[in-house]
Amino acid sequence: MEPSITEEQARMLIVLVRVGFYCGVAWLLWKLIFKDAYLLKFIKPVKNPKLKGVRLVSWVLVFAFIAILAYQATWQLGGFLRPRFVGFMQKHDRRKFNPALQIQRGIIADRNGRALAENRKANGTVKRHYPLGPATVHLVGYFDPVFGVTGLEQSADSLLMGLDDVNADDWESFGQRLITRKDLPQGKNLKLTVDSKLQQGIFDKLVQGRYDKKSKPAGGKPYRGAIVVLDVRDGALLAACSAPGFDPNQMTRKTFSKSQSGSPLFNRALHGLYPPGSVFKVAIGSYYLEKAMLGTGFPLTIDCGPEFRTPDGKGIVRDLSYYSYQARGKKWPGFGKIDLGKAIEQSCNVYFAQVGVTIGKDGFDWLRRLLRFDQSLTLYKGIVGSTASAKSRFPELNPDDSFSMALMGIGQGELQVTPLHMAMVAACVANQGMLMQPRLTFDKPMEELGRAMSPRTSAFMRDMMARVVTDGTARKAFDGFEMSVGGKTGSAQNPTGDSHAWFIGFAPLERPQIAISVVVENGGYGGSTAAPIARHALELAARHGLIRP
Structure with missing residues (x-):
């Protein structure tokens, strides 16, 4: 389209219109009020004090209205310069x-x-x-x-x-x-640092999943949950999916209706807050191992009987095997004396409940700060806004409340985390203990948030997480998988239905390149629901060149 006027003509026109408008308003007010006193002719002396107040308010409103019109005119006449x-x-x-x-x-x-x-x-x-x-x-x-x-x-x-x-x-x-x-x-x-093929592939895998018909509260419906994939070396976000979703190309008012099933508008990957369950054992286990190797006297071998009664007498923590034995009319003997590696491999609640009580309030406070559980994580910062995660809920503990410490030790209680944060925990273990700032664009340089654990501790934890995949709770999901993987499953109890299914991990084991976090709301066991999705995501990452030999 040919321009109707030139740029120079437009410049002059805008200036002339502005000057003319303001001069016109000023001349009109001067003429009506001062020169001809036209408006003053209608102002008669008023003796009643109440009427004087009404008249004053009326004149204030008149001039306020004129000011609003003048301000609106500046937007309409010169708005495209703002x-x-x-x-x-x-x-x-x-x-x-x-x-x-x-x-x-x-x-x-x-x-x-x-x-x-x-x-x-x-x-x-x-x-x-x-x-x-x-x-x-x-x-x-x-x-x-x-x-x-x-x-x-x-x-x-x-x-x-x-x-x-x-x-x-x-x-x-x-x-x-x-x-x-x-x-x-x-x-x-x-x-962006995102890979669209990986993003599409793992989203499809997530939404194609269906809950068991007996699952509560979403029996037979598509999965609800999130997947986050990070580059462990520089914090680059490779994928972040949330399900259910909606098509931004076909939005209607119904899209934003509160009656929509599954809250499709909600970004679960960045803003979803879930009890982490057993995947939190990677975080607390790393901290506990670090302190034990520093000579604090923390025992790495702990006697794990059928249950653990907290010192304050408020509660009992048991392993999942306790209830499976009970259902068969048998008595669960416990794991006996086991070390940290075996406890991670078998996801022993009795072990980590005792770890939670041992590290106490001060230990949890340190863990919160080391892994940035007390911070919102900004992935992209613009001039007018930012894309950031929700802050995890990491409660302040009473030093005398050993039951809450025991629950926190197994990732339960009031603790809630985002899928992004748990992917960062897995990436930290894979990256020799260095916690990286997640980022969404290449123009933002990679940033180290600090060392959350020593390289030696992270090496031990990587080996323990490898045992989870080869001999532990994720063994069936990764059976026959060609790539070496370290991971941890989780089943987090919640008051609104079946347990949330978790998996966090990294690959390849020898030279970690990507970390992953998967959560399926009300998905039950992490090993049977979340871990297979993680396996598919790792296969896609390797296929698209995000994992190199």
């Missing part, structure tokens, strides 16, 4: 002649340049399109004039519009180009 106005017009004004709709937002692409969010022209306007649909909606978000903007579309909005580093002169030129429709502005692209 970032906020352009953003508002682009999001909420769908009229065909709206110049803001001609802005070409930048593309959001995966690590290989495949589009995750792109532009498509329709009926003279530019509409956002998402090639992977529900697979990436919780991470990428959406940009829609009716339903707003979320996810990376929101936190990277300034960059995607090309307005992240402009000065006043640039803004003026930007506004003139919108008005004249000459050389329409082009936003900047955003390249």
Whole structure:
């Protein structure tokens, strides 16, 4: 389309309209109030004090109304020179002649340049399109004039519009180009560390799963849960899926209805908070081993009978085998005297309940700080917002409450964590004890958050997690798997139905490259529900070159 006026003419027109408007308002007020005193003719002396107050308020409202009109006029006459106005017009004004709709937002692409969010022209306007649909909606978000903007579309909005580093002169030129429709502005692209093929593949695997018909409360329905995959070496996010999802290309008001089954709008990967259950034993076990090797006197071999009664007399902790034996009319003898490696391999609750009581309140406080359980984790920070995880809930403990410490030791009680955070725990073990800041873009340099455990401790824990896969609770899920893997299963009890199924791990064992966290809400046993999904994710990662020999 040929511009109707030139940029220089647009500049002069804007200036003239502004000056003319303000001069006109000032002249009118001066003439009516002071020169001709036209308005004063209608003002008669009022003796009643109450009426004087009413008249004063009336004049204040009149001038306030005039000020509002003047302010609105500045937006309408010179609004395209203001970032906020352009953003508002682009999001909420769908009229065909709206110049803001001609802005070409930048593309959001995966690590290989495949589009995750792109532009498509329709009926003279530019509409956002998402090639992977529900697979990436919780991470990428959406940009829609009716339903707003979320996810990376929101936190990277300034960059995607090309307005992240402009000065006043640039803004003026930007506004003139919108008005004249000459050389329409082009936003900047955003390249993510995510691999779209891995993202799509693991999302499909997650949503194809179905609960057992007897499962509570979602019998026979598709899985609800999340998967997070990280590069252990630099913290790059390779995939982050949340199910159920929704298609941002086909949103309606029904999409946002509270009656929607499974809360499809909720980003479980970053914001879901779950009791971690036995996968937390990797974190507390690493801390306990570190302290034991420093000569604190913590015993690594512990007698694990059929149950553990807490010193405060408030509760009893038992292993899952206790109840399976009981169902068969037998008595569970316990594991006997076992070391930390055997306790990790067999996921012994009696062992880790005693570990929780041993490290006490001070130990849990240290663990919270070391692994950043007290922090929200920012993956991307833009000018107007950020993409970050929820903060895990790591309660303050009473030093005399040994039952709460025992429950925390097995990942239960009031403890709640995000899938992202548990993927970071697995990555920390795989990365010789160094905790990395998760990141979503390549332009953000990798950042070390600090050493959470010594290389020696992490090496021992890697070997223990390898035994979980070869001889322990994840053995069936990884039977015949060609790649060496370290992992930990978990079944976290919750008050709303069947236990949540967990798996965290890393691969390959000899030279770890990626870490993974899987949670399936009400999925039951981690070894039978979450671990097979993790195996599929690792197979996909190797197939797409994210794991190299």
